[in-house]
Amino acid sequence: DISQDIDHILETQSALAVDLGGTNLRVAIVSMTGKIVKKYTQANPKTFEERIALILKMCKEALSDAVCLNCRILGVGVSTGGRVNPQEGVVLHSTKLIQEWSSIDIRTPLSDALHLPVWVDNDGNCAALAEKKFGHGKGVENFVTIITGTGIGGGIIQHNELVHGSTFCAAELGHIMVSLDGPECMCGSRGCIEAYASGMALQREAKRLHDEDVLKVDGITDMKNNEPVSAVHLINAARLGNSKADAVLQTAGMALGVGIVNILHMVNPSLVILSGVLASHYQSPVQQVIEQRALPSARSIRVLTSDLEEPALMGAASMVLDYTTRRLY
Amino acid sequence: DISQDIDHILETQSALAVDLGGTNLRVAIVSMTGKIVKKYTQANPKTFEERIALILKMCKEALSDAVCLNCRILGVGVSTGGRVNPQEGVVLHSTKLIQEWSSIDIRTPLSDALHLPVWVDNDGNCAALAEKKFGHGKGVENFVTIITGTGIGGGIIQHNELVHGSTFCAAELGHIMVSLDGPECMCGSRGCIEAYASGMALQREAKRLHDEDVLKVDGITDMKNNEPVSAVHLINAARLGNSKADAVLQTAGMALGVGIVNILHMVNPSLVILSGVLASHYQSPVQQVIEQRALPSARSIRVLTSDLEEPALMGAASMVLDYTTRRLY
Ligand SMILES: [Ca+2]
Ligand SMILES: [Ca+2]
Ligand SMILES: [Zn+2]
Numbered sequence: 117d118i119s120q121d122i123d124h125i126l127e128t129q130s131a132l133a134v135d136l137g138g139t140n141l142r143v144a145i146v147s148m149t150g151k152i153v154k155k156y157t158q159a160n161p162k163t164f165e166e167r168i169a170l171i172l173k174m175c176k177e178a179l180s181d182a183v184c185l186n187c188r189i190l191g192v193g194v195s196t197g198g199r200v201n202p203q204e205g206v207v208l209h210s211t212k213l214i215q216e217w218s219s220i221d222i223r224t225p226l227s228d229a230l231h232l233p234v235w236v237d238n239d240g241n242c243a244a245l246a247e248k249k250f251g252h253g254k255g256v257e258n259f260v261t262i263i264t265g266t267g268i269g270g271g272i273i274q275h276n277e278l279v280h281g282s283t284f285c286a287a288e289l290g291h292i293m294v295s296l297d298g299p300e301c302m303c304g305s306r307g308c309i310e311a312y313a314s315g316m317a318l319q320r321e322a323k324r325l326h327d328e329d330v331l332k333v334d335g336i337t338d339m340k341n342n343e344p345v346s347a348v349h350l351i352n353a354a355r356l357g358n359s360k361a362d363a364v365l366q367t368a369g370m371a372l373g374v375g376i377v378n379i380l381h382m383v384n385p386s387l388v389i390l391s392g393v394l395a396s397h398y399q400s401p402v403q404q405v406i407e408q409r410a411l412p413s414a415r416s417i418r419v420l421t422s423d424l425e426e427p428a429l430m431g432a433a434s435m436v437l438d439y440t441t442r443r444l445y
Numbered sequence: 446d447i448s449q450d451i452d453h454i455l456e457t458q459s460a461l462a463v464d465l466g467g468t469n470l471r472v473a474i475v476s477m478t479g480k481i482v483k484k485y486t487q488a489n490p491k492t493f494e495e496r497i498a499l500i501l502k503m504c505k506e507a508l509s510d511a512v513c514l515n516c517r518i519l520g521v522g523v524s525t526g527g528r529v530n531p532q533e534g535v536v537l538h539s540t541k542l543i544q545e546w547s548s549i550d551i552r553t554p555l556s557d558a559l560h561l562p563v564w565v566d567n568d569g570n571c572a573a574l575a576e577k578k579f580g581h582g583k584g585v586e587n588f589v590t591i592i593t594g595t596g597i598g599g600g601i602i603q604h605n606e607l608v609h610g611s612t613f614c615a616a617e618l619g620h621i622m623v624s625l626d627g628p629e630c631m632c633g634s635r636g637c638i639e640a641y642a643s644g645m646a647l648q649r650e651a652k653r654l655h656d657e658d659v660l661k662v663d664g665i666t667d668m669k670n671n672e673p674v675s676a677v678h679l680i681n682a683a684r685l686g687n688s689k690a691d692a693v694l695q696t697a698g699m700a701l702g703v704g705i706v707n708i709l710h711m712v713n714p715s716l717v718i719l720s721g722v723l724a725s726h727y728q729s730p731v732q733q734v735i736e737q738r739a740l741p742s743a744r745s746i747r748v749l750t751s752d753l754e755e756p757a758l759m760g761a762a763s764m765v766l767d768y769t770t771r772r773l774y
């Protein structure tokens with residue numbers, strides 16, 4: 117009938133976005149304009165079977181909610197840690213940060229169960245796509261984004277396109293090494309910026325200081341009983357004048373900054389966008405390291421903090437939404 | 446007359462190639478097939494005026510010789526250390542390795558004096574062009590070259606083109622930092638691979654060991670009286686079992702390897718070509734570091750040693766020679 121037709125016309129074209137991080141598994145309904153209509157968050161399961169089962173369960177719930185919310189889902193976009201072949205929709209390899217997540221075809225089980233087209237890419241690459249469509253990267257031909265969460269991811273846009281590399285291992289910016297030795301990384305190497313400056317790295321250092329009983333300030337910690345020690349405690353302790361906590365953050369900022377200068381000396385973008393919960397903490401130390409250590413020709417770079425709430429999730433959505441106007445791969 | 450016409454037809458189309466390095470200034474006549482017909486070498490003068498004067502003097506001598514050698518010079522290609530704007534033919538900035546060499550228009554004085562078109566690019570970028578036209582890079586869509594001489598330069602070919610970056614500072618591969626501190630570099634920073642693994646860095650370490658009287662092996666040095674200490678002495682001492690000399694080379698190889706892994710994690714080429722006098726020494730340590738520290742998806746990279754005699758010089762020539770078939774910039 118006529119009212120149904122009008123309802124149908126008024127439906128919002130939307131994407132189902134999935135973000136698989138080192139800690140959380142998130143699913144969202146994202147509208148064409150970049151609005152997150154509804155979001156679902158769970159801990160990312162430790163095994164392959166549970167993970168796939170939970171993704172499907174959350175997606176089905178979201179699809180059912182989408183009908184009531186009058187959102188027409190055009191497809192599923194998946195952002196995940198690890199190296200991804202986006203042409204095949206396959207995760208080639210992940211570090212220990214996401215276990216049992218190598219040589220995994222994500223596209224087939226999702227498209228079979230959900231009857232929707234599925235796009236998959238690396239989380240840092242998705243973050244770059246999100247900046248390009250919705251954020252500071254709009255209209256910028258060459259830029260780089262670094263997203264700091266549990267781990268560190270990145271994406272490189274050159275001539276308005278993602279750089280995937282010859283074996284889909286480009287823009288693995290978390291694994292830029294800034295030390296010949298340095299702290300151990302989840303990837304098996306040492307001295308990666310992820311091992312210095314990620315949420316996980318700061319938590320490791322917070323625990324170390326806590327175990328040495330030096331995380332508290334003036335005899336006071338801001339920790340409740342049995343609360344797990346986290347990067348937040350480290351940042352608070354540093355703010356309150358704890359010099360050991362401050363030294364950890366200084367080293368983290370220096371490591372991230374040196375890693376970014378390496379990016380400038382390799383691909384020389386015109387803009388670097390920092391995103392993730394720690395972005396605002398890192399902007400000023402990164403700018404300082406660029407002043408001190410970049411070649412004069414590279415110092416004119418702009419460093420901005422993302423104003424997107426969920427870059428990886430938004431980028432996952434953008435793969436779906438952009439497909440309606442152009443072919444992506 | 447007829448014999449003159451035939452002579453003219455039989456002339457070899459050639460380029461005048463100029464290479465400005467940290468130590469030497471070289472000029473060569475290079476034929477279309479990549480043959481160095483004649484080469485001229487002088488020490489690179491320390492001042493701007495002397496340098497420009499010597500370039501012009503050497504080019505004029507070469508042009509005059511070219512007539513006798515029946516080479517028709519199509520243009521001049523200049524390879525130089527430092528950041529170059531190839532569209533303008535201007536050196537934007539050099540490190541202390543080449544003094545008085547920032548904001549220098551090379552194209553105008555050369556084309557005015559020699560009445561020939563002039564192309565200019567960075568030495569590492571020229572080395573990449575040479576590999577693409579004459580070397581291992583032939584037909585390879587994505588590769589990187591690293592050239593180790595007095596300093597360290599590099600070039601990145603992506604989608605069959607040089608990556609110049611937003612301010613002509615891309616592929617400054619000598620200034621990839623692999624340490625938060627590390628040895629001082631000519632660029633003003635610290636821990637750059639140039640400060641660990643260049644000829645200059647090895648000479649610095651050789652001098653240090655010589656001054657500490659530990660460069661000799663079994664009481665014997667292979668140095669003649671008053672001979673300057675060089676990287677060669679370090680390499681010979683290491684070969685003869687000097688553990689301190691060996692440790693220096695180990696660290697140099699490790700630093701270069703970690704720098705190259707950073708390249709793999711950023712642009713993920715399918716091939717890395719090492720060139721310069723130290724290339725063959727570095728191939729095996731670099732491959733070892735890749736095995737140990739690269740993400741599994743990046744380990745399949747090929748690492749080759751260049752078989753070109755003079756990559757930077759040949760690349761300078763290729764800018765001229767390629768112009769006859771296509772527009773370069
Ligand atoms: Ca990435
Ligand atoms: Ca270069
Ligand atoms: Zn790592």
Ligand SMILES: [Zn+2]
Pocket residue numbers: 619620630631632633634635637639640
């Ligand atoms: Zn440097």
